[in-house]
Amino acid sequence: TLTKEFIKGMPKAELHLHLEGTLEPDLKLVLAEKNQIDIGQTTIAEIEKSYQFDSLPSFLNIYYPAMNVLQVEEDFYQLAMAYLTKVKAHNVRYAELFFDPQAHTSRGISFETVINGYYRAVTDSHTLGIETALIMCFLRDMSAESAAETFEQALPHRDKILGIGLDSDEHGNPPGKFKAVFKRAKEAGFHITMHCDIDQENSIGNIREALLDIQVERLDHGTNIVEDRELVEYVKEQGIGLTCCPVSNGFVVDDMKGKEILDLLREGVKVTVNSDDPAYFQSYISDDIFALSENYDMTPADVVLLAENSFAISWLPEAKKSSYL
Ligand code: HPA
Ligand code: ZN
Numbered sequence: 001t002l003t004k005e006f007i008k009g010m011p012k013a014e015l016h017l018h019l020e021g022t023l024e025p026d027l028k029l030v031l032a033e034k035n036q037i038d039i040g041q042t043t044i045a046e047i048e049k050s051y052q053f054d055s056l057p058s059f060l061n062i063y064y065p066a067m068n069v070l071q072v073e074e075d076f077y078q079l080a081m082a083y084l085t086k087v088k089a090h091n092v093r094y095a096e097l098f099f100d101p102q103a104h105t106s107r108g109i110s111f112e113t114v115i116n117g118y119y120r121a122v123t124d125s126h127t128l129g130i131e132t133a134l135i136m137c138f139l140r141d142m143s144a145e146s147a148a149e150t151f152e153q154a155l156p157h158r159d160k161i162l163g164i165g166l167d168s169d170e171h172g173n174p175p176g177k178f179k180a181v182f183k184r185a186k187e188a189g190f191h192i193t194m195h196c197d198i199d200q201e202n203s204i205g206n207i208r209e210a211l212l213d214i215q216v217e218r219l220d221h222g223t224n225i226v227e228d229r230e231l232v233e234y235v236k237e238q239g240i241g242l243t244c245c246p247v248s249n250g251f252v253v254d255d256m257k258g259k260e261i262l263d264l265l266r267e268g269v270k271v272t273v274n275s276d277d278p279a280y281f282q283s284y285i286s287d288d289i290f291a292l293s294e295n296y297d298m299t300p301a302d303v304v305l306l307a308e309n310s311f312a313i314s315w316l317p318e319a320k321k322s323s324y325l
Contacts, residue, residue, distance in 0.1 A: 002293045007303055008286040011324065013094040013310035014087065014274050016220050016243035017285075018137075018167070019076075019118060020067055020100055021277025022083035031069035031078075039069060051280060056197060056252045057169055063280065067103050076117025077124075083278075084125050084132065090286045093324060094131045094314060097122075098165055101150055102139045111153040119160045133162035133315065135193065138181070140166050140173035147181045155188070162315055163191035165220065170197045175209040175216075182214050191315045193218040193243075196225075198253045204228050211240065218243060218313060223260040225269075232269065241270035241313025246292045247283040248276035258296040265305060272310045 025047040032039045041047045053059035070076055080097065087095065097118070104114045118134055125132040136154055138147040154161055164185040166178060175182075175194055182192055194210045196203065196219050203224035208231060210216045222242045225231050235242070242264065246256035265271040273292060278284045283291065289306060292298060311324040 002298055004290050007289045008090050010303055010307045011091050011093050012307045013314045014092050014285050015096050015272055015310060015314060016245055016274035016276055017095060018098045018277050019080055022279050023066060023079055024279040027082055028066060028069055031075055035069060035071045037069050053251060059252060060169060064103055073113050073117040076114055077120045080118050080121030084128050084130055087284060088128050088130060090284055092130060092285060096133050096135050098135050098137050100137050100139060102142055102146060115157050115160055134160060135163040135165045136161050137165040137167045138178060139168040141169040144177055147178055151181050151184060163193060166194040170200045174206050175214050179214060192216050193220055195220040196222040198223060198249050198257060207231060223257045226260050236268055239270060241272060241309060243272050243274050245274050245276035247281045247288045251281055256295060258292050262296055270309045270313045273306050
């Protein structure tokens, strides 16, 4: 009885969304043509056919090279505005947007080009009736030194960045590798979060480290927390939220983790549902919630709770938050 219309209509916040993961095949082709970049494909169908991934690394191997079509500030702006225009139809009122500066600086694009393009979209999002903020992520498969350098590059743009996150390949790259830079980020007043991806080699150990050593304010994915009752109680007490992405999970581990998501939600963990990389998984935020409802028993109350949680665990100032709740 849960309709896509009901889910779409619910006012919501999106908190786990990689801007680089919103690069749709049509825009990819337009930018490739404009910037004279050979991407190996010339039609949308060819691009879609190349999207064959069954693990996080196999996804990342397609995801990073595609970013080469993003060359100038306007490209980053256009990418973000295209996403925001799409999710206006999903009644997204507020979005905290991940971006990966190192995926661009490592191929010769300046930090300023990236931040200025994305930040212009943050400013202009108001024209769409959406409020937005940026979360800068470090690539965990790059060095701690590279993360520290990236943090230095970000400091002159302190006012444009709300939080700091950690993404890319978790294998062999635990939270502790970045302890020093996250400590600095926290001291500088940034909000902090980290990906704790699904079914990693030491998922629960990494979750424990992220929560207790780094003291993150949210976990991105993080559903392996069900393996440790004490940690589940800890996040409940602390009001630490999980930003889950069921369709993304379905691609990278062949399991939406819907049981974990709904069990945690119903026992009071501040769980949210998000799209992660919607252009690659062909699923925007309402599609993710709908997919969950099609595969697991879900009630309208569950959908309402997901939407409430999305504002509750956002990093909006309290006064703003309560205006949405
Ligand atoms: N996990 C890690 N890195 C990523 C993801 C993710 O879900 N999406 C984009 N980069
Ligand atoms: Zn992610």
